[in-house]
Amino acid sequence: MAESATQAIGVFDSGVGGLTVLRALQAELPGENYIYLGDTARLPYGTKSVETVVRYALQAADELVARDVKALVIACNTASAAALGALRERFAPLPVIGVIEPGAEAACAASASGRIAVIATEGTVRNGAYQQAIARLRPDARVQAVACQLFVALAEEGWLDGEVAEAAAARYLQPLFADRVAAPDTLVLGCTHYPALRGVIAATAGSAVRIVDSAETTARATRTILQADDLLQPARSPGKVRFLATDGVARFASVGGRFLGRTLDASEIELIDL
Amino acid sequence: MAESATQAIGVFDSGVGGLTVLRALQAELPGENYIYLGDTARLPYGTKSVETVVRYALQAADELVARDVKALVIACNTASAAALGALRERFAPLPVIGVIEPGAEAACAASASGRIAVIATEGTVRNGAYQQAIARLRPDARVQAVACQLFVALAEEGWLDGEVAEAAAARYLQPLFADRVAAPDTLVLGCTHYPALRGVIAATAGSAVRIVDSAETTARATRTILQADDLLQPARSPGKVRFLATDGVARFASVGGRFLGRTLDASEIELIDL
Numbered sequence: 001m002a003e004s005a006t007q008a009i010g011v012f013d014s015g016v017g018g019l020t021v022l023r024a025l026q027a028e029l030p031g032e033n034y035i036y037l038g039d040t041a042r043l044p045y046g047t048k049s050v051e052t053v054v055r056y057a058l059q060a061a062d063e064l065v066a067r068d069v070k071a072l073v074i075a076c077n078t079a080s081a082a083a084l085g086a087l088r089e090r091f092a093p094l095p096v097i098g099v100i101e102p103g104a105e106a107a108c109a110a111s112a113s114g115r116i117a118v119i120a121t122e123g124t125v126r127n128g129a130y131q132q133a134i135a136r137l138r139p140d141a142r143v144q145a146v147a148c149q150l151f152v153a154l155a156e157e158g159w160l161d162g163e164v165a166e167a168a169a170a171r172y173l174q175p176l177f178a179d180r181v182a183a184p185d186t187l188v189l190g191c192t193h194y195p196a197l198r199g200v201i202a203a204t205a206g207s208a209v210r211i212v213d214s215a216e217t218t219a220r221a222t223r224t225i226l227q228a229d230d231l232l233q234p235a236r237s238p239g240k241v242r243f244l245a246t247d248g249v250a251r252f253a254s255v256g257g258r259f260l261g262r263t264l265d266a267s268e269i270e271l272i273d274l
Numbered sequence: 275m276a277e278s279a280t281q282a283i284g285v286f287d288s289g290v291g292g293l294t295v296l297r298a299l300q301a302e303l304p305g306e307n308y309i310y311l312g313d314t315a316r317l318p319y320g321t322k323s324v325e326t327v328v329r330y331a332l333q334a335a336d337e338l339v340a341r342d343v344k345a346l347v348i349a350c351n352t353a354s355a356a357a358l359g360a361l362r363e364r365f366a367p368l369p370v371i372g373v374i375e376p377g378a379e380a381a382c383a384a385s386a387s388g389r390i391a392v393i394a395t396e397g398t399v400r401n402g403a404y405q406q407a408i409a410r411l412r413p414d415a416r417v418q419a420v421a422c423q424l425f426v427a428l429a430e431e432g433w434l435d436g437e438v439a440e441a442a443a444a445r446y447l448q449p450l451f452a453d454r455v456a457a458p459d460t461l462v463l464g465c466t467h468y469p470a471l472r473g474v475i476a477a478t479a480g481s482a483v484r485i486v487d488s489a490e491t492t493a494r495a496t497r498t499i500l501q502a503d504d505l506l507q508p509a510r511s512p513g514k515v516r517f518l519a520t521d522g523v524a525r526f527a528s529v530g531g532r533f534l535g536r537t538l539d540a541s542e543i544e545l546i547d548l
Contacts, residue, residue, distance in 0.1 A: 041326055042316055047430075049522050052315055122525075150438070153427035156321075163441040164424070171438055248323050251396075 003070035003094065005233045008033035008242075009222070010064030011073045012057070015043035016252055017155070017192035018075030019259035021099065021215045022241070025073065028219035029226075031235030034242070035067055036075075038256070039274065041247035044152060045078040046121025046191065053123065057083035058090065059274045063244070070231050071095040073222055077103075077190050077214070078121050081129035095225050100124075102221040103188050103214030104133035110210040111186040114138060117176050118145040119201075120190030121152070130190055144184060148172045148194070151201075155193040156255055161200050169197070169204040177205055188212045196259060243269040277344035277368065279507050282307035282516075283496070284338030285347045286331070289317035290526055291429070291466035292349030293533035295373065295489045296515070299347065302493035303500075305509030308516070309341055310349075312530070313548065315521035318426060319352040320395025320465065327397065331357035332364065333548045337518070344505050345369040347496055351377075351464050351488070352395050355403035369499050374398075376495040377462050377488030378407035384484045385460040388412060391450050392419040393475075394464030395426070404464055418458060422446045422468070425475075429467040430529055435474055443471070443478040451479055462486045470533060517543040 009029075011022050015038050022036050039045075039060050045053050057079045061072055072087065072094060074080045080098030088096045107116050118130040125147040134141050150168045159165050177183045187205050189195055195213050202211050226232045233239065245252045249269040257264040283303075285296050289312050296310050313319075313334050319327050331353045335346055346361065346368060348354045354372030362370045381390050392404040399421040408415050424442045433439050451457045461479050463469055469487050476485050500506045507513065519526045523543040531538040 041322060044318075047522065047525060048315060052521050149431050150424070150427045150433070153424050157423050159424070159445070162445075164438060164445055167437040167441050171433070171436075247326050248321065251321060 003229070003231055005070070005231050007068055007070035008035045009071050009073060010067070010069035011036045011075050012060045012064060012079070013038050013076040013192060014045040014079065015040050016256035016259050017152070019256050020192050020195045021073065021075035021218055023259070023261050024215040024219040025222060028223055029232070029235070031233045031237065031239050033233070033239040035064060035069060035244065036241060037064055037244040038246070038252060040245045040252055044121070045076060046123045046149070046152065048123060050082045050127065053079055053082040054086050057087060061087050061091065063272065063274060065091060065094070071097065071222065071226060073218065074098045075192055075218070077192060078123040081124045081127040095229060097218060097222050097225060099192070099214040099218045100129045100133050102217035103190060103212060104130055104137060106212045106214070106217040107186050107188045108134060108138045108141065110212055111141070113185045114141045115182070115184040116141055116143050116186045116188065117184035118143060118188045118190045119148045119151070119172065119194065120145065122147040122149060124190055130188065144176060146172060146176065151197055152191065152193045155196040158258060160196055165197060165200045166204070169200045173201070173204045177209070184209065186210045186212060189214065244272045245269050246272060246274050277503070277505055279344070279505050281342055281344035282309045283345050283347060284341070284343035285310045285349050286334045286338060286353070287312050287350040287466060288319040288353065289314050290530035290533050291426070293530050294466050294469045295347065295349035295492055297533070297535050298489040298493040299496060302497055303506070303509070305507045305511065305513050307507070307513040309338060309343060309518065310515060311338055311518040312520070312526060314519045314526055318395070319350060320397045320423070320426065322397060324356045324401065327353055327356040328360050331361060335361050335365065337546065337548060339365060339368065345371065345496065345500060347492065348372045349466055349492070351466060352397040355398045355401040369503060371492060371496050371499060373466070373488040373492045374403045374407050376491035377464060377486060378404055378411060380486045380488070380491040381460050381462045382408060382412045382415065384486055385415070387459045388415045389456070389458040390415055390417050390460045390462065391458035392417060392462045392464045393422045393425070393446065393468065394419065396421040396423060398464055404462065418450060420446060420450065425471055426465065426467045429470040432532055434470055439471060439474045440478070443474045447475065447478045451483070458483065460484045460486060463488065518546045519543050520546060520548050
């Protein structure tokens with residue numbers, strides 16, 4: 001079946017972190033309808049193997065495609081790094097948009113020196129997807145990638161500032177930025193949980209460092225791709241959002257609200273099995 | 275088939291945290307053979323719903339029982355809290371030992387004042403299993419339970435002391451121990467990850483507070499139960515251990531070594547699918 005402008009955009013994440021991407025999409029494309037799927041039963045993806053993440057991502061995407069979406073946004077860096085190719089292959093010609101390429105493009109555009117730092121989950125760092133995407137766009141770039149696992153727990157706990165967040169940011173980031181001359185001038189938030197900690201991350205990196213949030217750049221990339229395929233919904237009235245979760249709708253609502261930037265009620269979320 | 279002393283003891287956890295229980299079992303019962311299963315593909319259990327944790331625990335236990343074990347130790351507080359009853363029912367008369375009851379017994383024995391603090395995952399705290407187990411043994415006890423989600427991430431990251439661990443411990447624990455007169459005199463480490471942070475937890479709670487580690491008490495309970503059923507293996511020579519994981523054997527080895535207290539090699543771990 002051919003895609004049409006009135007269909008929803010499917011957004012997929014391992015949990016609630018991808019709600020930062022949904023929020024950016026709603027700001028960029030407010031007339032669209034969205035179906036957001038958080039695979040909360042099997043999160044986090046960031047510490048799992050590539051094979052497992054690909055399998056999970058295909059199952060989640062199948063579920064969204066069965067609900068008749070016109071495009072898929074993978075709002076999870078780990079899943080984008082591991083499964084973008086597999087998803088594009090299985091669902092062609094459906095547009096499938098990941099967060100890595102838009103983030104890499106924005107980083108290359110933002111950096112003057114070509115020294116770029118990427119902070120992400122273990123899986124994304126190990127996989128090397130950001131490093132490769134940046135190298136394709138800017139072969140002279142020098143990329144340092146650091147896994148900041150604790151940031152996920154801090155964001156989920158709601159400890160977005162204060163002593164613990166500051167001490168963790170210092171421990172992860174100070175080695176990168178200690179030498180002011182050789183330090184990166186651009187820092188990519190390569191995990192959808194990290195924008196919640198943007199304040200403390202930016203303060204630790206220093207005011208000279210540009211922060212790239214791939215949520216915003218992914219939303220702009222989604223607009224460009226839908227426009228090219230003539231699939232944009234005119235923004236006459238605000239679109240609707242449906243939420244699907246594979247576990248724990250109460251926790252999805254309480255923690256998710258922090259990432260979405262508005263109060264979420266458990267009754268808005270449908271529990272599904274993958 | 276009837277159980278016999280020569281069979282292995284099956285130990286099950288959501289990941290690598292339960293290796294603290296395996297370590298205590300090996301110290302208490304060195305002649306036994308063990309099969310340890312870490313459900314690393316689906317960890318953490320601590321933030322998941324009871325229904326999901328029960329389903330996962332039954333699948334993991336099926337796998338161990340199929341490998342012919344003489345007893346099951348649930349080395350995961352969240353799974354013990356959610357699934358002990360379901361496991362005992364499905365596998366009777368096989369002995370099934372959880373970590374909650376031994377931990378509650380040890381806490382009641384250790385506490386003079388009856389004021390007991392339990393720190394655990396969200397799932398264990400919400401479920402109320404420790405609170406109920408302590409109340410059954412000691413109806414006058416006053417139990418405060420606090421979810422310390424960040425401790426899991428700290429233990430997995432290997433940040434066992436230093437500024438971040440100290441600041442997190444202070445934020446979670448100081449409200450409990452601020453009023454020295456009404457403060458608990460006993461603190462239960464109600465998650466298998468937490469013994470790795472015992473030093474910083476004990477320092478924050480203060481030297482007057484007794485720390486109960488359910489790994490050690492579970493090992494003693496296992497001895498008692500096996501002895502009663504005449505299933506103890508004489509400790510003539512050190513027993514063998516087999517490790518099974520549902521994902522990421524390399525990470526299981528690198529992070530798990532910290533909990534087991536010895537170097538683990540990825541080649542020792544068999545990848546299985548549940």
